[in-house]
Amino acid sequence: MLAVPVAVVGILLLLVVPVPAFLLDVLIIVNILLALVILLTTMFVKKPLDFSVFPSLLLVATLFRLGLNVASTRLVLGDGYAGQVIAAFGHVAVSGSMIIGAVIFLILVVIQFVVVTKGAERVAEVGARFTLDAMPGKQMAIDADLNAGLITDVQARERRAEVSAEADFYGAMDGASKFVKGDAIAGLVIIIINVVGGIAIGMIQRGLSITDALNTYALLTIGDGLVTQIPALLMAVSTGMIVTRSGAESEIGSAASLQLTQSRTALRIAGGAAVLMALIPGMPVIPFLVVGAGLMLIAQRATARVAGELAEQQAADAAANAPKQDTTEDLIEQMRVHALEIQLAPDLVDLVSGASDDLLARVRALRRKVAMDLGVVLPPVRTRDSIELPPSTYVIRIAGVEAGRGIAPSGKVLALGDTLDSLPGASTVEPVFGLAGKWIPSEMRHSAEMTGATVVDRVSVLVTHLSSIISTNAARLLTREDVRVLTDGVKQVNPSAVEELVPGLLSLAEVQRVLQGLLAEQIPINDLPRIYEALALRAKVSTDPEGLVEAARQALGPALAAQHVDGSLLRVIMIDPVLEQSMLEGLRPSDHGSQILLDPARTEAVLGSLRESVQAVERNGQSAVLVCAPALRPAIRRLVSAQSGGLPVLSYQEVTTGNVSIETVGVVRANDSIST
Structure with a gap:
């Protein structure tokens, strides 16, 4: 030192x-x-x-x-x-x-x-x-x-x-x-x-x-x-x-x-030139002949090396393409519907080539992140090529059903921004955030960055799309076997919570339904001991799935509000008290959960007012949550989920737990008006 x-x-x-x-x-x-x-x-x-x-x-x-x-x-x-x-x-x-x-x-x-x-x-x-x-x-x-x-x-x-x-x-x-x-x-x-x-x-x-x-x-x-x-x-x-x-x-x-010997023709021509120069009168013959012979020898060895590599590649291809006997196990494997699958067009198979931007390695990293963020262990993602897909296209499937598709052209990167007119390439729309972009040649990356554009490689585009689809469909991906494995993990650290709940009060199927209900609203299930304790208390009163989900939400109350807090401030959109009271009076149970009985015109007025409130908040570059009475929360969430782009719906109890300041940024009314 x-x-x-x-x-x-x-x-x-x-x-x-x-x-x-x-x-x-x-x-x-x-x-x-x-x-x-x-x-x-x-x-x-x-x-x-x-x-x-x-x-x-x-x-x-x-x-x-x-x-x-x-x-x-x-x-x-x-x-x-x-x-x-x-x-x-x-x-x-x-x-x-x-x-x-x-x-x-x-x-x-x-x-x-x-x-x-x-x-x-x-x-x-x-x-x-x-x-x-x-x-x-x-x-x-x-x-x-x-x-x-x-x-x-x-x-x-x-x-x-x-x-x-x-x-x-x-x-x-x-x-x-x-x-x-x-x-x-x-x-x-x-x-x-x-x-x-x-x-x-x-x-x-x-x-x-x-x-x-x-x-x-x-x-x-x-x-x-x-x-x-x-x-x-x-x-x-x-x-x-x-x-x-x-x-x-x-x-x-x-x-x-390696690079100097990659062209056998160049070595042969150089060796021949050295031999010809030895024939020029006055030139030293022996040095030129020695150098020329050396170049010819190197070219011959390079030819033998390339021939050996080609033979090895052909042998590997022949072994891969050799006809296999269709055993029962093989047929069962081919029949199996995989929970999560990525299909690639033939020209995209280089994405799984094992390079530094290998798709498989990035998918493994994504599985770790999802496990940490949502508490769900994803099944292995199957990747295969499909000659039925158009060039440069990939498809993401969940349980054999297409959940999304996009393009990732070989040799190109995706430039995102507002100043892309000077860049070559076909215009496109980023599949997750809906941003305008262009697929440009990889060589233009630096030029695009100089214009202020954000440049994303094609593997990142695909994995970001996969991450969005997984987050949206996490409830579908949670199987009963996953619940069993998670429950066994909780039993090792908190056996009393599990022994009291499963199977005495709830079956694994009922626990799975509750956890799927939480994941459907993007709520992490990492804190399973607390969730199981809340379910055990609620299950002694009722095993209604909706009530069980709400009980689990109440146990996770501070964590639910923390997801939407900006600093220490939580912006909320409230429902007019008169409207909320009429909703409580129109609340009815059903086989698919509680529902609010409102006439179509009034329902459309409520949804229109909500859309205006959300748009007013978004114009200020902010985000907000909709709050309501606990008894109304499941029904209102079911009512607005398809209309408000996934606006979170919380109950009064959930937003008042924890040390957060609440700011009302909008009020939903039934007369199609808005107050901000």
């Missing part, structure tokens, strides 16, 4: 404290190997964020090289000797020629400054800009997945942190690339200063001739420049390598070998 702070302090000491020649040799070797390790690390990471410390490490490495420059300059100009490494680079690497050394040094500077650094700087700048521009769209996509139940809160936080880290990384790389550019300029300036200073010291202080001064100081300066410029070039290449790793999911070696 203290390695980096200690190293930085040591670098600062290099600037002011003289360093002996043998220690300078060690530090130079460390500098070269550190740059090499960083370069190799950038080649082996799978994505840039795996090496997120690179910008800071680049700054430390640059400061380290500059510190070595100062320490080596002090030894070169003071003692005329700066260790064996610099001497070796000055005499051996460039054959003791100052001109050759200067040329090599300038070539390295040009490669680093003009080619590598300039390109890396531009890529980092563009990458930072695009990443920051794409942040709002990515955040909205995460919020959409979270709201649809495709990811958990923890996963959402992790994805948000990753998006933020990616933006910070590319922003840091945009600034860090300036370090590399400044390093190249500093290396060129330092070597010029050292040459001039060496000549001055040699001629003025030591009385050497200009030739002797150049041979003594210029060669050491050239060696010093090469010693620091080579690791600087490695760091510049590392910078370019890390910022150009766009969309990579594997290390660069594996990706490069």
